Amino acid sequence: MKFEPKRESSESIPRIRYQRDLPFQDIEVIVVDNGSSDPPTIEDLARPGLSVAVHRFCSPTVSPVAAMNFGLKQARGDIMAAMIDGARMASRGLVRAALAAVALHPRAVVASYNYHLGPKPQHESIKDGYTKAVEDALLASIDWPTGGGRLFEIACCGHCEGWPGPLIESNALFMRRDMWEELGYYETRFKSPGGGAANPDLFARACALPDAQLVKLIGEATFHQIHGGTIANMEKRDALKLLLLEYAKIRKRRLAPVEQPAWLYDSRTGTVTRQSGMK
Structure with a gap:
């Protein structure tokens, strides 16, 4: 996804193993830049022992869908995950928990909840003076990145979402390769800025696959950073209108x-509970 953060020198970024308890030799990270004026480099992202590939998509558009599909098709592993939003941080145990959750069912659709850094969803908090400087101070207060497990302390749930209620999307979605291929990846007809409803559409289609089992993660999530982006920081009415109209045109609904009940996987205890219904 196109994302223009404030760049720091690679020397200033702590080289910790941010994701905990992972066999790096079994993990590959694929980064696809969709037209940033100052694209990331392999030097920015390299970590000892971790396979990282950086691609600059040759035909960038305002929608990240084509770039996402390109990246997914580069993956070699059996379990594949997608983060369509380049402005999101992950909690430190996200990948470990998701891999354990995928192992619970042969047709698992593993979803993390979507949080915004700050006291409110960011399309609201920016009206109250929430800025990058405020956000940087919040991150410093939890000693990020070392304190990445404390991101929940300085964040709130995304608009109209709240654990363990219904999800409209997941910004870190994990499935086995055959399910991604069965879906045909992201729907290429979503061409609006930011991809519109491409990510909610993918999530809904995945959950509707035959014998799919939705598994929601407890204790791990993704967290949106303020950056002046397409959807989260637009006026709510304008963003929703664009997104909903394109979705209705494509899906005719x-x-x-x-709303379907899910399994809840608690990464802190390794236990699974089953939702009997939704509130």
Whole structure:
């Protein structure tokens, strides 16, 4: 996804193993830049022992869909995950928890919840003076990145979402390769800025696959950073209108959260509970 953060020199970024308890030799990271004026480099992202590939998509557009599909098709592993939003941080145990959750069911659709850094969803908090400087101070207060497990302390749930209720999307979605291929990856007809409802559409289609089992993660999530982006920082009415109209045109129905009961996987205890219904 196109994302223009404030760049820091690679020497200033702590080279910790941010994701905990992972066999790096079994993990590959694929970064696809979709037209940033100052694209990331392999030197920015390299970590000892971790396989990292950086691609600059040759035909960038305002929608990240084509770039996402390109990146997914480069993956070699059996379990594949997608983060369509380049402005999101992950909690430190996200990948470990998701891999354990995928192992619970042969047709698992593993979803993390979506949080915004700050006291409110960012399209609201920026009206109250929430800025990058405020956000940087919040991150410093938890000693990020070392304190990445404390991101929940300085964040709130995304708009109209709240654990363990219905999700409209997941910004870190994990499935086995055959399910990604069965879906045909992201729907290429979503061409609006930021991809519009491409990510909610993918999530809904995944959950609707035959014998799919939705598994929601407890204790791990992704966290949106303020950056002046396409959807989160637009006026709510304008962003929703664009997103909903494109979705209705493509799918001939209204966009709605996924209401089906899920398994809840608690990464802190390794236990699974089953939702009997939704509130």
